[in-house]
Amino acid sequence: xxxxxxxxxxxxxxxxxxxxxxxxxxxxxxxxxxxxxxxxxxxxxxxxxxxxxxxxxxxxxxxxxxxxxxxxxxxxxxxxxxxxxxxxxxxxxxxxxxxxxxxxxxxxxxxxxxxxxxxxxxxxxxxxxxxxxxxxxxxxxxxxxxxxxxxxxxxxxxxxxxxxxxxxxxxxxxxxxxxxxxxxxxxxxxxxxxxxxxxxxxxxxxxxxxxxxxxxxxxxxxxxxxxxxxxxxxxxxxxxxxxxxxxxxxxxxxxxxxxxxxxxxxxxxxxxxxxxxxxxx
Amino acid sequence: xxxxxxxxxxxxxxxxxxxxxxxxxxxxxxxxxxxxxxxxxxxxxxxxxxxxxxxxxxxxxxxxxxxxxxxxxxxxxxxxxxxxxxxxxxxxxxxxxxxxxxxxxxxxxxxxxxxxxxxxxxxxxxxxxxxxxxxxxxxxxxxxxxxxxxxxxxxxxxxxxxxxxxxxxxxxxxxxxxxxxxxxxxxxxxxxxxxxxxxxxxxxxxxxxxxxxxxxxxxxxxxxxxxxxxxxxxxxxxxxxxxxxxxxxxxxxxxxxxxxxxxxxxxxxxxxxxxxxxxxxxxxxxxxxxxxxxxxxxxxxxxxxxxxxxxxxxxxxxxxxxxxxxxxxxxxx
Amino acid sequence: xxxxxxxxxxxxxxxxxxxxxxxxxxxxxxxxxxxxxxxxxxxxxxxxxxxxxxxxxxxxxxxxxxxxxxxxxxxxxxxxxxxxxxxxxxxxxxxxxxxxxxxxxxxxxxxxxxxxxxxxxxxxxxxxxxxxxxxxxxxxxxxxxxxxxxxxxxxxxxxxxxxxxxxxxxxxxxxxxxxxxxxxxxxxxxxxxxxxxxxxxxxxxxxxxxxxxxxxxxxxxxxxxxxxxxxxxxxxxxxxxxxxxxxxxxxxxxxxxxxxxxxxxxxxxxxxxxxxxxxxxxxxxxxxxxxxxxxxxxxxxxxxxxxxxxxxxxxxxxxxxxxxxxxxxxxxxxxxxxxxxxxxxxxxxxxxxxxxxxxxxxxxxxxxxxxxxxx
Numbered sequence: 001x002x003x004x005x006x007x008x009x010x011x012x013x014x015x016x017x018x019x020x021x022x023x024x025x026x027x028x029x030x031x032x033x034x035x036x037x038x039x040x041x042x043x044x045x046x047x048x049x050x051x052x053x054x055x056x057x058x059x060x061x062x063x064x065x066x067x068x069x070x071x072x073x074x075x076x077x078x079x080x081x082x083x084x085x086x087x088x089x090x091x092x093x094x095x096x097x098x099x100x101x102x103x104x105x106x107x108x109x110x111x112x113x114x115x116x117x118x119x120x121x122x123x124x125x126x127x128x129x130x131x132x133x134x135x136x137x138x139x140x141x142x143x144x145x146x147x148x149x150x151x152x153x154x155x156x157x158x159x160x161x162x163x164x165x166x167x168x169x170x171x172x173x174x175x176x177x178x179x180x181x182x183x184x185x186x187x188x189x190x191x192x193x194x195x196x197x198x199x200x201x202x203x204x205x206x207x208x209x210x211x212x213x214x215x216x217x218x219x220x221x222x223x224x225x226x227x228x229x230x231x232x233x234x235x236x237x238x239x240x241x242x243x244x245x246x247x248x249x250x251x252x253x254x255x256x257x258x259x260x261x262x263x264x265x266x267x268x269x270x271x272x273x274x275x276x277x278x279x280x281x
Numbered sequence: 282x283x284x285x286x287x288x289x290x291x292x293x294x295x296x297x298x299x300x301x302x303x304x305x306x307x308x309x310x311x312x313x314x315x316x317x318x319x320x321x322x323x324x325x326x327x328x329x330x331x332x333x334x335x336x337x338x339x340x341x342x343x344x345x346x347x348x349x350x351x352x353x354x355x356x357x358x359x360x361x362x363x364x365x366x367x368x369x370x371x372x373x374x375x376x377x378x379x380x381x382x383x384x385x386x387x388x389x390x391x392x393x394x395x396x397x398x399x400x401x402x403x404x405x406x407x408x409x410x411x412x413x414x415x416x417x418x419x420x421x422x423x424x425x426x427x428x429x430x431x432x433x434x435x436x437x438x439x440x441x442x443x444x445x446x447x448x449x450x451x452x453x454x455x456x457x458x459x460x461x462x463x464x465x466x467x468x469x470x471x472x473x474x475x476x477x478x479x480x481x482x483x484x485x486x487x488x489x490x491x492x493x494x495x496x497x498x499x500x501x502x503x504x505x506x507x508x509x510x511x512x513x514x515x516x517x518x519x520x521x522x523x524x525x526x527x528x529x530x531x532x533x534x535x536x537x538x539x540x541x542x543x544x545x546x547x548x549x550x551x552x553x554x555x556x557x558x559x560x561x562x563x564x565x566x567x568x569x570x571x572x573x574x575x576x577x578x579x580x581x582x583x584x585x586x587x588x589x590x591x592x593x594x595x596x597x598x599x600x601x602x603x604x605x606x607x608x609x610x611x612x613x614x
Numbered sequence: 615x616x617x618x619x620x621x622x623x624x625x626x627x628x629x630x631x632x633x634x635x636x637x638x639x640x641x642x643x644x645x646x647x648x649x650x651x652x653x654x655x656x657x658x659x660x661x662x663x664x665x666x667x668x669x670x671x672x673x674x675x676x677x678x679x680x681x682x683x684x685x686x687x688x689x690x691x692x693x694x695x696x697x698x699x700x701x702x703x704x705x706x707x708x709x710x711x712x713x714x715x716x717x718x719x720x721x722x723x724x725x726x727x728x729x730x731x732x733x734x735x736x737x738x739x740x741x742x743x744x745x746x747x748x749x750x751x752x753x754x755x756x757x758x759x760x761x762x763x764x765x766x767x768x769x770x771x772x773x774x775x776x777x778x779x780x781x782x783x784x785x786x787x788x789x790x791x792x793x794x795x796x797x798x799x800x801x802x803x804x805x806x807x808x809x810x811x812x813x814x815x816x817x818x819x820x821x822x823x824x825x826x827x828x829x830x831x832x833x834x835x836x837x838x839x840x841x842x843x844x845x846x847x848x849x850x851x852x853x854x855x856x857x858x859x860x861x862x863x864x865x866x867x868x869x870x871x872x873x874x875x876x877x878x879x880x881x882x883x884x885x886x887x888x889x890x891x892x893x894x895x896x897x898x899x900x901x902x903x904x905x906x907x908x909x910x911x912x913x914x915x916x917x918x919x920x921x922x923x924x925x926x927x928x929x930x931x932x933x934x935x936x937x938x939x940x941x942x943x944x945x946x947x948x949x950x951x952x953x954x955x956x957x958x959x960x961x962x963x964x965x966x967x968x969x970x971x972x973x974x975x976x977x978x979x980x981x982x983x984x985x986x987x988x989x
Contacts, residue, residue, distance in 0.1 A: 052845060054841065054844075054845075097844065097849070097850075097851075098841075098844040098845050099844050099845075099846075099847045099848055099849045099850070100849075102844075102845060102846060102847035103847045107845070107846075108845055110841075110842065110845075114839050114841060114842035114845075115838075115839075115842070116834065116835050116838040116839060116842065116843075117838050117839070118834060118837070118838050118902075118966065119831075119834065119835075119838065123831060126828075126831060127828075127831045127832065127834075127835045127843075127846060127848075128846040128847070129828070130828045130829075130831060130832045130835075130846070130847070130848060131846065131847030131848065133828050137824070137827075137829050137856060137860075140824075140827040140828055140829055141820060141823045141824040141827055141829070142823065143823065143827075145827075145828075149827075149828065152828070188846065189846075191846075192846060192847050319766075321766050321769070321770060383957075384953065384957065387957055388957070388960075391960065393765060393766070394670075394676055394765070394901075395956075395960055397676070397766060397769070398893065398894075398897050398956055399953075399956050399957060401890050401893060401894070402894065402949070402952050402953045402956045403953065404890070405887075405890055405891075405894065405949050405952065406946070406949035406950065406952070406953055408887075409942065409945035409946050409948070409949045410946050410949075412942040412945065413940075413941070413942030413943055413945070413946045414942075416940075416941060416942070417941065417942060523887075526885075526886070526887075530773070530774075530777075530886070533770065534770075534774070537767070537770065580787070581785055581786050581787055584781055584784060584785045584786070585781050585785070587777060587781060588777055588778040588780075588781035588782070590774070591773075591774030591775065591777050591778050592774075592778060594770065594771060594774045595756075595759065595760065595771050595774060595775065595778075598759075598760070598763055598767055598771050599759040599760070599762075602763065602767060
């Protein structure tokens with residue numbers, strides 16, 4: 001039995017009257033690479049936003065390493081509007097801001113790349129090291145933390161070398177080609193020393209060769225940094241090649257999950273992706 | 282006792298309603314510009330002040346013209362006032378449109394902070410220009426003698442005697458606001474305005490001439506500011522280069538209070554602020570009359586009549602940042 | 615590493631040179647007294663502009679409360695440092711007299727047998743630090759609710775806060791402390807420009823070190839992308855508050871220096887117009903550039919206090935026209951220049967860059983390189 005790193009229980013996310021995620025439960029085990037797939041607008045990124053605390057889930061709970069990091073139930077106005085289920089199952093209210101979640105060991109990348117645009121490649125990654133500092137504002141300003149700073153710089157350099165970004169380290173992050181910006185986002189996430197890495201469409205905009213390279217890259221960093229990886233992706237070759245398990249959602253609801261072969265042959269998944277032809281109805 | 286308290290309160294409430302109406306006319310300019318450009322038009326208060334100065338200068342230079350034409354001093358003055366009102370309205374609108382064209386249009390694609398800085402720069406420029414032209418002195422508003430004769434007449438309401446402008450202001454304000462709401466709701470340009478304020482870029486793609494819509498917005502805003510200025514300065518008797526700053530800021534707070542982007546919200550907010558501010562000015566007096574403050578004790582509430590507006594602002598921003606009638610905007614991740 | 619060290623040496627020697635120049639200039643009789651004014655006021659404005667830039671330029675928080683925090687610093691300084699012997703006269707319009715006394719300090723100073731010069735400097739430093747701390751404390755307090763607001767709402771809320779502070783300080787019930795709306799005077803002031811230059815230089819140095827530290831990077835990350843910054847583990851509320859409090863601390867010190875420069879103190883000039891003035895300096899220098907803010911401050915003060923004076927008095931360069939060049943014309947010309955910068959040179963003098971000897975050298979090297987390529 002492998003241990004849970006991440007577990008979602010009955011997560012519902014409702015914006016006004018729109019239910020973006022509906023009663024979703026899933027788990028990601030240590031060392032696994034798990035994919036979350038689904039048609040456009042299925043609510044995949046919303047799942048990430050709930051896990052990382054960008055959105056406050058309307059109902060449900062999230063566990064990280066078996067510790068509850070989020071728990072909520074419909075409150076206030078939502079009580080009346082709530083369209084989901086299990087409204088009484090989670091009496092506690094635990095809400096953490098994204099920075100707290102990251103400091104627990106969950107790092108993420110963004111679907112629409114969000115690099116620090118005024119900074120160089122090196123600074124982008126170095127900034128992510130800020131979270132790990134132990135010194136206060138005065139000692140950093142007076143440079144009493146020079147050892148820590150030097151360490152952070154060295155680690156950043158190593159990371160850039162590992163990801164093949166060391167030759168562009170003085171360039172402005174936004175001047176990099178698209179593919180490299182994706183790698184830089186991963187480097188920045190790794191700089192926070194996560195145990196769980198959430199990748200939101202890392203292969204978006206890449207050609208087949210680049211996607212293949214990315215596939216083996218993700219596998220290799222999983223082993224090298226002792227990571228658990230949770231991916232949202234549309235490139236099916238990558239998903240089928242890389243995933244230990246796959247979850248499929250459509251309209252915010254889980255419609256299938258299992259190992260790649262199972263999911264590939266699931267009627268519900270095929271329907272969701274290809275739609276139902278009129279004759280069948 | 283109660284009657285006496287009422288008669289103490291009444292003048293403050295009445296002038297509060299009047300000032301509120303004047304703030305409302307300025308606040309509409311703020312709220313409409315913000316609704317469409319997401320810009321706090323810091324120069325709007327100064328446009329209001331310039332309208333006051335135009336009135337003074339045009340009246341001074343036109344009266345002799347009429348006198349040369351053979352009218353008596355008194356009727357020349359009245360004609361000159363009427364002509365000046367027209368000039369004020371026209372020139373103020375032109376000023377508003379020019380500012381938009383010269384200082385905001387070139388920055389349409391720039392970050393919001395740049396446009397806001399430009400607005401602050403325009404405000405700084407207008408104030409300095411006004412100091413230069415007036416020599417930094419307070420200029421008397423033409424209210425004496427037969428000038429603005431009808432507006433500044435005293436009339437009696439109940440037991441208190443007030444200027445007629447105090448009663449006229451709220452009525453005129455409400456009429457103008459109704460007309461404006463009809464314009465926004467019923468006409469084609471109003472529909473375009475609503476569309477642009479919802480989504481600037483999509484409206485442009487849908488073929489709406491965004492620049493025209495913005496010009497119309499500035500036209501309306503400046504026009505109402507000019508009307509507000511005519512009413513406001515009739516009460517205050519003189520104009521200084523900085524006399525637009527405070528009413529401007531307060532009107533902006535009123536717009537935020539009512540929910541920025543919403544015209545009725547701005548009007549309601551302006552009346553609330555106007556009334557509260559004036560009651561605060563008289564609160565020492567009122568509380569002494571009511572017997573709460575004894576032996577000539579005073580608190581000095583009047584010192585805070587300006588600050589009150591900002592306290593209200595901070596409270597409303599913290600409790601309900603969207604204001605009374607505002608809509609919520611969320612960022613997409 | 616090597617590059618930044620070279621710049622550091624360059625900048626420090628530049629500062630040292632300026633200091634020597636100032637000391638020499640101030641001691642030559644017959645030098646234009648305007649120069650001394652420019653150096654004093656310019657250094658004060660430089661500090662305040664840099665502190666505003668820390669917030670607006672580096673952290674991306676558009677705050678317009680600068681004048682309010684300066685007022686807090688200025689009043690704290692004045693109230694603490696006025697000698698007891700002068701208090702009766704200063705507070706003559708306040709029925710209760712002054713509620714504050716500096717006897718605690720005088721007792722200590724007497725006990726230590728400090729010479730007057732030393733004790734004077736000591737109380738000035740204590741007063742300035744207290745001014746900074748009070749400003750910082752109030753910014754912390756107001757920051758709790760206000761820093762959650764988005765860009766322009768934050769601007770207007772901080773602007774409002776400054777107005778509230780101004781009203782409170784003019785309230786006659788606080789007369790025993792603030793002297794109500796009457797003038798505060800007789801507090802210790804500086805004679806030469808060396809004092810404000812030194813204080814500003816130390817404060818700006820601290821801000822520069824902060825900006826180049828890991829906290830400075832976190833501030834810039836927040837400016838660039840709040841959501842990404844938060845996802846990288848940067849606590850938004852904490853870091854915004856930190857930037858706000860530090861910026862206000864130095865604004866408070868700047869306010870104390872301004873009080874000393876003016877010799878007398880009243881709440882009225884600390885209006886939003888003062889904040890706008892500083893904001894425009896920051897814009898002229900380049901939002902996000904410390905050296906830009908410093909250069910712009912001295913340029914701004916030189917232009918408004920000295921070079922353009924002639925525009926007000928009828929004679930400028932070779933033009934003599936008392937009808938046009940009368941009181942106020944200087945500021946009109948000046949604000950037109952500012953508008954031109956705001957509209958057409960949006961990056962200001964420095965953009966986001968800093969004054970740097972390596973960049974300076976590279977600039978020429980690149981030029982040479984281009985020539986070689988062409989040939």
